[in-house]
Amino acid sequence: MSFQALLLAQELNQALAQLNFAIPTPIQMQSIPLLLAGHDLVATAQTGTGKTAAFMLPILHHLLSKPEQLGQVRVLVVTPTRELAQQVAQSAQSYGQCTSLKVACLYGGANIGPQEKALKAGVDVVVATPGRLLDHLIKGTLSLKQVSHLVFDEADRILDMGFIGEIKRVMRHLPAKRQTMLFSATIDEQVQTLVKQWLNEPKRISVDKPNSAAQKVEQVFYAVDEDRKRELMSHLIGKNNWQQVLVFTRTKNMADELAKELNKDGLATLAIHGDKSQGARDKALSQFKTGKTRVLVATDVAARGLDIVDLDYVINAELPYIAEDYVHRIGRTGRAGKTGYALSLVSIDEQWLLEEIEVVLDERLTPQWLPGYEPDLSKDPKDNRKNSNKSRKQRDKKRILNKRSTRRR
Template sequence: MHFADLGLSEELLKAVEEAGYSEATPIQAQAIPSVLMMRDIIGIAQTGTGKTASFVLPMIDILAQGRSRARMPRSLILEPTRELAAQVAENFEKYGKYHKLSMALLIGGVSMGDQVKALEKGVDVLIATPGRLMDLFERGNILLTGCSLLVIDEADRMLDMGFIPDIENICTKLPANRQTLLFSATMPGPIKKLADKFLTNPKSIEVARPATASANIAQMLVPVEERGKREMLRTLLGKEDVNTAIIFCNRKTMVRELNKSLRRHGFKSGEIHGDIDQSARIAELDRFKSGEINLLVASDVAARGLDIKGVSHVFNFDAPWHPDDYVHRIGRTGRAGATGKAFTFVTKNDAEAIEAIEKLIGNKIERLDTGVDLAPAESGASASPARGGRRAAKPSREKKPRTDERPATREAAPKAAKDDERPARPARDSRSEAPRGKPARAPAPQQRDEGPDEGWNGPMPAFLSFGFDKP
């Protein structure tokens, strides 16, 4: 459907056309007319479906009438992370270029004084993370009684990050007769309860089955020995027609080491993870967008919401521990109708993770023939390479079903991965693959040394997501 058929203003259509778009995505075609009619909305849509524009565009036209008052924003958009908030702000700047709307961004890592000054001038659109918003509210710097439109974006991520109590608190401070738009990739029980409590007769829109991988993404499992991952990655980067690629690792230490390794081998790569401050992350993303680097090594802080045009490949250097993370990782390619490829490296320790991923997406993922025999690993088996060991491996799997042991095994990965740079030290890895004994388990303290990325807006994990949802 054309944007011109959705009831948007001529000024807005001009901005959309200048941004290079004419056809609305399914979520936009269904949501925009209902938002313009002041309906409450529940939108079930993953990132990459044009979700952001489905509420930004009609909001611009709705807010075109009226004026702002000091410390009383007219609309509020809640985002789980500062990067998603910045993404929405840039969408407003891009599509609202012919409207005189004021906007404020309340996120961590930015001077609170500057944010207070912006609020005192009055804003039409307030884009905020819950933590910073509640902080300024409790200081008396903001009033929410004049807010007539609320957007709760990435609600399932809000749930994961522990923000639901804050959101409920915020909702009670807004006018009861407001319009509320809630968007989420999935609809778990707590989110449904939130919607039932704070939305009035909402229209439900679902454009994709939750937790599915895009049909535009060619997925492949790459069997590999732990110490051979870096060499395999370099091989694939050489064989594949890689325009830009994001390479995901499970730990920040591995992100740093892999980036150094790639740069030593002449690749134009960069890195983002939880230990890099906000300004450095933005600078690295800008380098990636501009083409100064074409490989971005990332931890899962970048798995959600990162939308950069032309990402042709995703490489899961480490198989994700949680199946949902797999869907969000590979979703960085194949966006807005484009095609992409996703390669996931699989070692003998990744059987349970891959089984959970395939169960979630409802499909078996094709295996690339690398010459590495991981039949026992694919069945959750022991380290024995013999094909006949598949049946005998089941007791071993039943004895050790706990997934919390995997991080300890993965913590040893950086040491093993280094060995592919130093062929003179093969003994350590050969011992770990000897079929006559169990692989040595990494010391327990290492499991705690490099935990998940710490959040920026309170006691939460943070997931960096920055860029633009396609309209």
């Protein structure tokens, strides 16, 4: 099936031709007809499957069918992070390049003045993070009374990051009659609750097994002592001549420290995380995309929504505390049908985190040993496991709560 067969507006087909989009991805083929028909939708899909076009194209088609309403905010897309908001807004502008539709991107960490100016001039599509969206509603610089299409993009992350309070306040400003779409890589009880509250008899589609890792990503695990992870990482990147390597850490401090040490090893490296200004994050990402920076070290929040063309390598320097984050991390590679390579470095103290990932993926994950970097067996793994598991649930809960509080925008 071609995009032409989906019967989208001529202006959209013209833009798709200019973008060299010919064949819809599976999620696009399933979503677009349902959304054109006006149904609410719950879609489960991994990153890199083309979900932005899956909801944005039919939305723009609906907007073009009512030209008399141009210049009013009729579309609201809510995303968990600044980077994803920017990505979605840029895609909307690309798909609507042959139309007069206007898009505004609202996110924290940036001057609110230009955003207010754009809204005052009149926009059709608003893409926003919850915190900044609420700021505009409180100030009265944005009205959602005319919204006919609402999208929760990466809904699981919106909830994981503790934005449910902001979302509830935003929902009070929206009309009851609207088309609502929810896209998520994972579906859990929190997401199901949101679906029941705010969607009307939604259609459901899934193009991947729920919580599955990207199918075209080769997953490799190395058992290694914590204090030798950086050494092993530098060895593999250098020996294999890997370019454009995205490295994940759990904390901002670790991201900064690891970037500093990798630079000492001769690898051009930058770190991005929530404490970096938006300008610094944009600059780091630009240098990474253009090859000026070889390694980008990121926390989960900072990397959420990053769309890097032909990214081949992802390294988990530390396993995430939330198992589902592993799926999102490795989903940065192997996008749009391409292959990718995801390497995870696992210390003995992270064994329980690996087990949590196994449960989510329903798959056995066995770390291998790289000659010269074998774990030190003189350490007592039983004691480490015992200490690690002693109050695992309590510590995990505390870490997750701390993680959510630092993620708020």
